[in-house]
Amino acid sequence: MTLVLKIGGSILTDKNRKLTARPDEITRVAKEIAIHPNDVVLVHGAGSFGHIPAKKYGLPHEFDRAGLRVTHSSVAKLCEKVVEALSLAGVECLPVHPLSCLYLRGGRIDSFFMEPIKEMLTNGIMPVLHGDVAMDATGKAAIVSGDQLVAYIAKAVQAEVVAVGSNVDGVLFSGKPLSRITRKELSQVESAIVGSAGVDVTGGMRGKLLELLDLADLGIDSMIFNAGIEGNIARVLLGECVGTRIGRAN
Numbered sequence: 031m032t033l034v035l036k037i038g039g040s041i042l043t044d045k046n047r048k049l050t051a052r053p054d055e056i057t058r059v060a061k062e063i064a065i066h067p068n069d070v071v072l073v074h075g076a077g078s079f080g081h082i083p084a085k086k087y088g089l090p091h092e093f094d095r096a097g098l099r100v101t102h103s104s105v106a107k108l109c110e111k112v113v114e115a116l117s118l119a120g121v122e123c124l125p126v127h128p129l130s131c132l133y134l135r136g137g138r139i140d141s142f143f144m145e146p147i148k149e150m151l152t153n154g155i156m157p158v159l160h161g162d163v164a165m166d167a168t169g170k171a172a173i174v175s176g177d178q179l180v181a182y183i184a185k186a187v188q189a190e191v192v193a194v195g196s197n198v199d200g201v202l203f204s205g206k207p208l209s210r211i212t213r214k215e216l217s218q219v220e221s222a223i224v225g226s227a228g229v230d231v232t233g234g235m236r237g238k239l240l241e242l243l244d245l246a247d248l249g250i251d252s253m254i255f256n257a258g259i260e261g262n263i264a265r266v267l268l269g270e271c272v273g274t275r276i277g278r279a280n
Contacts, residue, residue, distance in 0.1 A: 034071045037263070038195055043078045044078055056112060062261070072157065072158045073158075074176060076162070125158050126157045127159075127162060128161075132164055134164050135167040180194060184252070192242070192252035194252065196254060209274065
């Protein structure tokens with residue numbers, strides 16, 4: 031059973047303070063993942079390591095060579111912290127930087143060299159990806175969000191479990207998490223969906239939901255859950271449904 035798990039940057043970093051990791055949370059997340067590390071592709075958000083430098087340099091609206099270098103270097107540093115914490119927790123893992131293995135067209139993934147990721151899974155290694163900058167056929171460069179990575183990878187590996195961990199209890203409507211949402215209900219709740227707290231250049235909660243609804247259209251369900259609550263990540267990896275399930279309309 032292949033699982034695609036995303037841990038949001040709001041869990042791993044302070045999204046309002048540049049290059050500010052939350053080491054205790056990174057360690058906790060790593061220990062929970064270590065409970066069930068097999069056949070997991072991990073994607074983590076960039077948080078303040080990505081959104082703040084990207085905004086500073088006007089990415090993705092402006093093409094700035096220095097901005098691309100600085101932003102990628104920054105998110106790679108966060109990935110290194112995550113990989114180190116996983117390794118200390120006993121998880122065999124390797125970083126995979128999207129800048130080096132995918133190509134965008136109009137801000138969407140056009141091609142993605144997935145073979146190394148599949149080979150890692152076959153050999154008991156957890157691939158660790160992250161939101162990143164990437165070259166783009168139409169806009170020279172753009173940003174590929176962790177949420178877009180989740181949807182693409184889940185489709186490519188036909189994941190049985192897809193879970194996106196944020197700092198809220200799911201898709202909130204009138205202050206309460208919905209148990210399930212499909213594209214059919216989106217228009218009814220869209221205006222009440224709360225965006226991301228802190229600096230976010232990739233769409234916040236609405237961006238997550240739209241990516242996962244596209245995945246649901248292909249017959250792959252997913253969930254948005256609160257990864258900030260201790261134990262939730264372990265529950266998800268053991269197959270339990272936590273938070274809001276995103277599915278295909280009947």
